[in-house]
Amino acid sequence: MxxxxxxxxxxxxxxxxxxxxxxxxxxxxxxxxxxxxxxxxxxxxxxxxxxxxxxxxxxxxxxxxxxxxxxxxxxxxxxxxxxxxxxxxxxxxxVDKNKKIHMKVPLHFINAEVAPGVKTSGGIVSHILTEVDISCLPDDLPEFISVDLAELTAGHTLHLSDLVMPKGVETVALSKGENLPVATIVIPRSVLSEEAGAEGSGAEKK
The missing domain is CATH 2.40.240.10 (Ribosomal Protein L25; Chain P)
Incomplete structure (x- = not known):
C-alpha cells in the first residue's frame, strides 16, 4: 500500500x-x-x-x-x-533507498483454526510476539509478516527461525543469535480437567 x-x-x-x-x-x-x-x-x-x-x-x-x-x-x-x-x-x-533500515512490522497469524493443537487438542494460541524488528532495504519493507500456525501442535512453540521471511528481509534478533519464541498453544485447565476425568472414568470401568 x-x-x-x-x-x-x-x-x-x-x-x-x-x-x-x-x-x-x-x-x-x-x-x-x-x-x-x-x-x-x-x-x-x-x-x-x-x-x-x-x-x-x-x-x-x-x-x-x-x-x-x-x-x-x-x-x-x-x-x-x-x-x-x-x-x-x-x-x-x-529514507535512503540504498541503505538498510530497521523497522518493527506487525505479525499476522494465519491458519490458527486448523492447527492440530487447536482443532484436535482444544488448545488456545498464545501470541508471545505481535511484531518483529526487521532489517531490509526500503523497497523490500513488508507491511507485515505472515505466521502460519497450520502445523503447530499442543506443547510446541514457533520461533523466529520458523518464519518464512520475504526476500531481502532478515530479523534483527536472529542476526544477533536470538531465536525468540513467537507463538505457542496452551491447553486450558478446563480441557485438561475433562481429559483427566475421562481417563479416571475409564480406569474405574476396568
Missing amino acids: KIEISADKRTLQGKGASRRLRGSGKVPAIIYGGDQEAQSIEMDHNDLYHKLKLEAFHASVLTLAVAGKKEPVLLRDIQMHPYKQQVLHVDFQR
Missing part, C-alpha cells in the same frame, strides 16, 4: 506556537535524517489522525509532500494527548 501525506513548512517555534497550531487543527511535526538538516513542518490533524489508524502507516515507507516536494520517510515517533483523541507531535525519518 502506497501512502502519501501532505505537510507545510513551519516557521514559528516554541510551546506557545505549538499550542496555537494545535488549536487551529494542525499538528507540529519534524523530519530528520539523511544529509539534510531537520525540518519543522505542520500537518492537518484530522488527515493524520485517520491515517494513523492504518496499520500500514506504521510499517511502510511513506511519501511525504512538503510544499510540493516529495520524499520517502518512515514514521518514527508519535506523541498523543494523555486522554483526548489528539495527536500532539510526530517524527518522520528520511
Whole structure:
C-alpha cells in the first residue's frame, strides 16, 4: 500500500506556537535524517489522525509532500494527548533507498483454526510476539509478516527461525543469535480437567 501525506513548512517555534497550531487543527511535526538538516513542518490533524489508524502507516515507507516536494520517510515517533483523541507531535525519518533500515512490522497469524493443537487438542494460541524488528532495504519493507500456525501442535512453540521471511528481509534478533519464541498453544485447565476425568472414568470401568 502506497501512502502519501501532505505537510507545510513551519516557521514559528516554541510551546506557545505549538499550542496555537494545535488549536487551529494542525499538528507540529519534524523530519530528520539523511544529509539534510531537520525540518519543522505542520500537518492537518484530522488527515493524520485517520491515517494513523492504518496499520500500514506504521510499517511502510511513506511519501511525504512538503510544499510540493516529495520524499520517502518512515514514521518514527508519535506523541498523543494523555486522554483526548489528539495527536500532539510526530517524527518522520528520511529514507535512503540504498541503505538498510530497521523497522518493527506487525505479525499476522494465519491458519490458527486448523492447527492440530487447536482443532484436535482444544488448545488456545498464545501470541508471545505481535511484531518483529526487521532489517531490509526500503523497497523490500513488508507491511507485515505472515505466521502460519497450520502445523503447530499442543506443547510446541514457533520461533523466529520458523518464519518464512520475504526476500531481502532478515530479523534483527536472529542476526544477533536470538531465536525468540513467537507463538505457542496452551491447553486450558478446563480441557485438561475433562481429559483427566475421562481417563479416571475409564480406569474405574476396568
